[in-house]
Amino acid sequence: AMDYDHNKVLLLELQRAAGTGNDRCADCGHPDPEWASYKLGIFICLTCSGIHRNLPEISRVKSLRLDFWESNLIEFMRNHGNLWAKAKYEAKVPPYYYIPMSHDCMVLREQWIRAKYERGEFLDTRVCQDPCSAGSREGCLWKLGKARRQFQKRRFLLSAREGVMKYYSKESKGPKAIISIETLNAMFQVEKIGHSHGLQITYITDGQTRNLFVYHESGKEIVDWFNAIRAARYHYLRITFPNVPEPELIPRITRNFVKEGYMEKTGPKQKEAFKVRWFSLDSQERNLLYFKNPLDAFAQGQVFIGRKDEGYEVRDDLPQKAWMKKKKPVITLVTPAREFVFICENDRKQREWMDALNAVITQ
Numbered sequence: 056a057m058d059y060d061h062n063k064v065l066l067l068e069l070q071r072a073a074g075t076g077n078d079r080c081a082d083c084g085h086p087d088p089e090w091a092s093y094k095l096g097i098f099i100c101l102t103c104s105g106i107h108r109n110l111p112e113i114s115r116v117k118s119l120r121l122d123f124w125e126s127n128l129i130e131f132m133r134n135h136g137n138l139w140a141k142a143k144y145e146a147k148v149p150p151y152y153y154i155p156m157s158h159d160c161m162v163l164r165e166q167w168i169r170a171k172y173e174r175g176e177f178l179d180t181r182v183c184q185d186p187c188s189a190g191s192r193e194g195c196l197w198k199l200g201k202a203r204r205q206f207q208k209r210r211f212l213l214s215a216r217e218g219v220m221k222y223y224s225k226e227s228k229g230p231k232a233i234i235s236i237e238t239l240n241a242m243f244q245v246e247k248i249g250h251s252h253g254l255q256i257t258y259i260t261d262g263q264t265r266n267l268f269v270y271h272e273s274g275k276e277i278v279d280w281f282n283a284i285r286a287a288r289y290h291y292l293r294i295t296f297p298n299v300p301e302p303e304l305i306p307r308i309t310r311n312f313v314k315e316g317y318m319e320k321t322g323p324k325q326k327e328a329f330k331v332r333w334f335s336l337d338s339q340e341r342n343l344l345y346f347k348n349p350l351d352a353f354a355q356g357q358v359f360i361g362r363k364d365e366g367y368e369v370r371d372d373l374p375q376k377a378w379m380k381k382k383k384p385v386i387t388l389v390t391p392a393r394e395f396v397f398i399c400e401n402d403r404k405q406r407e408w409m410d411a412l413n414a415v416i417t418q
Contacts, residue, residue, distance in 0.1 A: 058126070059123055062123075062124045062125070062126060062129050063119070063120065063124065065129050066091075066119055066124055066129055066132065067119060067120075069098075069129070069132055069133060069136070070087075070088065070091075070098050070119060074138070075136045075137060075138055076136065076137035076138040076141065077098040077136050077137050078098075079137070080098065080099045080100040080103055080157065081097035081098060081099055081103075081137040081140055081141070082097075082099055082100075082103040082106075082164065082167065082168050082171075083100060083102070083103055083155055083156055083157040083159070083164055084156055084157060085100035085102070085103075085157035088100045088103075088119075089101060089118060089119050089120060090103075090104035090116055090117070090118055090119065091116065091117060091119060091132060092104075092107050092114040092115060092116050093115055093116070093117055093124075093128045093131060093132065094113065094114050094115040095107075095113070095114050095135070095140060095172060096131055096132055096134070096135025096136060096139065096140065097135070097136070097137050097140045098119075098132075098136070098137055099116070100157065102157070102161075102164070103164065103168065104116045106161075106164060106165045106168050107168065110168075110169070110172065110173055113172045113173055114172060143178070143179075144171040144172060144175075144177060144178065145171065145177050146177055146178060146179040147177045147178065147179060147181050147183050148177045149183055149184060149186070149189065149286070150186075150289060150301060150305060151186055151189070151190075151282065151285040151286045151288070151289035151290075151308060152282055152285070153281065153282060153285055153309070154167065155167050159243070160243045160245045160251070161245075161251065162243065162245075162251055162252050162274045162277065162278060163243060163278060163281075165274060166274055166275055166278040169275070184286075186215065186286040186287070186289045186290040186293070187215045187216055187286075187290050188215075189215075189282070189283060189286035190213065190214075190215030190236075190283055190284070190285075190286035190287030190288075190289070190290050191213060191214050191215055191216065191283070191287075192211075192212075192213045192279070192280060192283040193210070193211070193212045193213070194210070194211060194276070194280075195208050195209065195210055195211070195271075196208075196209060196211050196222075196269040196270070196271055196277075196280065197209075197269060197270050197271065197272075198222065198267060198268070198269045199248070199267075199268040199269070199350060201352070206269075206270065207224075209222050209223065209224060209231075209269075210222065210223045211223075211269075211280075212230075213280075213283055213284065213287055214287075215236065215286060215287035215290040215291070218235060218236045218237070218287075218291060219233050219234060219235060219236060220233075220234040220236065220239055220256075220258075220284070220287070221233050221234065222267075232260070232265075234256075234258045234260075235258065235259075236287050236288060236290075236291045237291060237295075238258045238259035239256070239257075239258050239284060239287070239288060240256070240257045240258070240309055240310060241254055241255070241256050241257075241280075241281055241284045241285075241309050242254070242255050242257075242309060242310070242311045242312070243255075243281070244268070247268075247315070247349050247350065248268050248270060248350070250270040251274075252270045252271055252272070252273075252274055252277040253268065253269075253270045254268075254269050254270060254277055254280070254281060255267070255268055256268075256269060256284075263353055263354070264342075264344060264353070264354055264357070265352060265353060266350075266351065266352050266353070267352075268350055281309075284309065285308045285309055288308045288309060289304070289308050292304050292307060292308065307339070310337070310338075310339045312335045312336055312337055313336050313337075313338045313411050313414070313415075314334075314335075314336045314407065314408065314411040315333070315334065315335045315336070315349075316333070316334060316404065316408075317331055317332070317333055317334070317400070318331075318332065318334050318386075318397040318398060318399055318400075318404075318408065319331050319332070319397065319398040320332050320345065320395065320396065320397050320398075321377070321396050323393055325374060325376060325377040325394070325396055326378075329398055332345040332346060332347065332355065333345065333346045333347070333348060333349040333351075334346075334397075334408075335354075336411055336412070336415070338411075338414065338415045338418065341359060341360045341361065341415055342357045342358070342359060342360070343357060343358040343360060343388070343412070344356075344357045345357070345358075358388065358390065358395055359390070360388075360390075360412065360415045360416060361390070361391075361416075362416060362417075363416050363417065365391065366389070366390070366391040367388075367389060367390055367391075367416050368389045368416065369386060369387070369388055369389070369409050369412045369413050369416065370386070370387040370389065371384075371385065371386065371387075371405065371409060372385065372387065373385055373387065373396065374387055374394045374396065377396055379398075383398050383399070384398070384399040384400075384401060384402050384404070384405035385397065385398055385399070385405070386398075386399065386405060386408055386409055386412070388412060
């Protein structure tokens, strides 16, 4: 019992020890990890520990507080730790490779963990792939059809060298779309697409944002596609903006919408009936897009969001001439051209949307 308590104290001291990196999950950066892999010598969070459990040949996990730790295991943890593991297993992570955080979806986190420890993709001995060859890929993905009824298998081709991504509906015909890497973006949308490997690809065509919704049965395959798109984008940005420092380029490779969800909107006269719409806020492009349905290929419209000194602001009240039967949480988005009025489901959603819109206006 004394050993048990003494070792637990030593272990928790190790987890908090300065200069070890042990105070954050070795895989997703979540603070105060409560688990550890005693085979790899790293401290990890509960979610990542679940992924490690599925890799028994490589990793074995225990709880810091609930399990008994033998003295030799404590010693092993002391001689290794998160910074040691990072130096070994993340020695050669390409700049375009997406490193997931604790808020990211499971498929990204699982494939990151497998790439590091199971496949040893980033070990010092590995040769780093150049972004141009890494940004070239060919294969089939399941793509949501026009009527949003079912997914159909489509052949996709990505070429960083040519600066395009194409997809084909029938082998004999030419490409259904030729997408410029300049406006290409990809983000995981698990809940929206209703698949644990769901990926949303967006691009600009004829001045409009176009959405493609795809997935692959294999988690590795869909994450490889995602990172291939990132490699192609990185290659494009490096050539187009040679003087921009790397830390500024990386966040521009791909981006997520900062907020999405339903609100109601009225027309320009503010006398029209309010209609429920799905909104997506793209802070990088400063656009608020709205759709009839979350899985629509094209937006019904979009609102550009400029800066405060350009006459843009967000208010939590109605414009003077607007009128509503029942008092509901409203947002008025003021632009130089007109005022947009939205109704939120509740006060919390109103606050979240206002914070997100204000963040764009002030950036």
